[in-house]
Amino acid sequence: MNVLERVRVARREGDLASLLAAVPFMSAMGMRMTPRGDEVVGELPFAPPWIGNYTIEALHGGTLGALLESTAIVQLLWARDREVLPRLVNITLQYLRTGRAVDTFARAEILKEGRRVAVVRAEAWQEDPARPVASAQMHFLLR
Amino acid sequence: MSDRDRVLARINEGFATKVPYNAWLGLEAIDFGPGRAVFRLPARPDHVGDPERGVPHGGAITAAMDATAGAAVFLALETPLRIATLDLRLDYLRAAPAGCDLFFSASCIRVATQVAFTRGVAHAGDETDPFVSSVGTFMVFRGQASPLMGVGGEES
Numbered sequence: 001m002n003v004l005e006r007v008r009v010a011r012r013e014g015d016l017a018s019l020l021a022a023v024p025f026m027s028a029m030g031m032r033m034t035p036r037g038d039e040v041v042g043e044l045p046f047a048p049p050w051i052g053n054y055t056i057e058a059l060h061g062g063t064l065g066a067l068l069e070s071t072a073i074v075q076l077l078w079a080r081d082r083e084v085l086p087r088l089v090n091i092t093l094q095y096l097r098t099g100r101a102v103d104t105f106a107r108a109e110i111l112k113e114g115r116r117v118a119v120v121r122a123e124a125w126q127e128d129p130a131r132p133v134a135s136a137q138m139h140f141l142l143r
Numbered sequence: 144m145s146d147r148d149r150v151l152a153r154i155n156e157g158f159a160t161k162v163p164y165n166a167w168l169g170l171e172a173i174d175f176g177p178g179r180a181v182f183r184l185p186a187r188p189d190h191v192g193d194p195e196r197g198v199p200h201g202g203a204i205t206a207a208m209d210a211t212a213g214a215a216v217f218l219a220l221e222t223p224l225r226i227a228t229l230d231l232r233l234d235y236l237r238a239a240p241a242g243c244d245l246f247f248s249a250s251c252i253r254v255a256t257q258v259a260f261t262r263g264v265a266h267a268g269d270e271t272d273p274f275v276s277s278v279g280t281f282m283v284f285r286g287q288a289s290p291l292m293g294v295g296g297e298e299s
């Protein structure tokens with residue numbers, strides 16, 4: 001079963017676990033993606049390898065980027081059946097606060113979806129969704 | 144071991160070995176200069192984002208670019224200060240190649256009083272033929288000596 005077939009099964013069954021299991025990087029990082037209606041909530045459970053600065057016990061910015069991009073792609077896949085996997089054209093990341101050594105969550109909003117390109121904005125937070133630790137805006141090619 | 148090798152070993156200790164996520168990714172510093180760093184991201188099964196094409200996940204590429212650009216800023220500073228990524232952009236000039244080591248090269252083009260600016264590329268061995276072009280902005284915390292880089296904007 002390829003990734004897009006897994007997505008179709010996941011959308012029918014309302015469970016994204018088999019999709020994540022098929023993507024080595026996301027499963028190696030222990031990411032979780034939980035559907036909540038039309039939205040997907042991404043989660044990066046804290047683990048010691050995600051640290052970027054051990055003196056202040058801060059998450060590596062790359063782990064936040066990985067969670068934001070992953071959540072955006074899964075949100076695009078969750079929104080509708082697709083012929084091809086969305087391909088990243090560019091990503092602009094803003095680091096807003098120090099990511100602490102706790103679990104991190106993310107959500108993504110499709111700002112615009114055309115025939116060829118989607119614009120997606122994603123935010124990551126820890127305890128308080130109103131205090132994001134990082135955000136990203138991305139363009140994806142859809143065909 | 145030459146002086147240059149010793150400096151490279153110190154950079155590797157500071158930026159690769161002692162930074163848990165860089166170590167997890169297998170990042171290795173392979174070249175440096177004033178305000179310039181080059182890292183290698185090894186091809187590993189755990190990095191794959193698209194299992195059908197075998198290409199690495201963008202998250203691994205973003206992380207490697209963040210680390211390389213941060214190291215370039217660090218190597219541009221006269222004294223070791225704490226720095227943190229404020230903003231990082233990656234443009235995919237074409238798809239990332241599958242199944243080969245990737246190279247990340249970044250330069251710090253300006254260190255201002257409180258912020259520093261970087262440019263960088265990612266390539267598969269030929270720096271003149273990159274698949275990613277990147278720009279970054281970093282906070283420089285004057286008065287906060289630190290051997291390492293962090294992430295996140297100003298505390299608030």
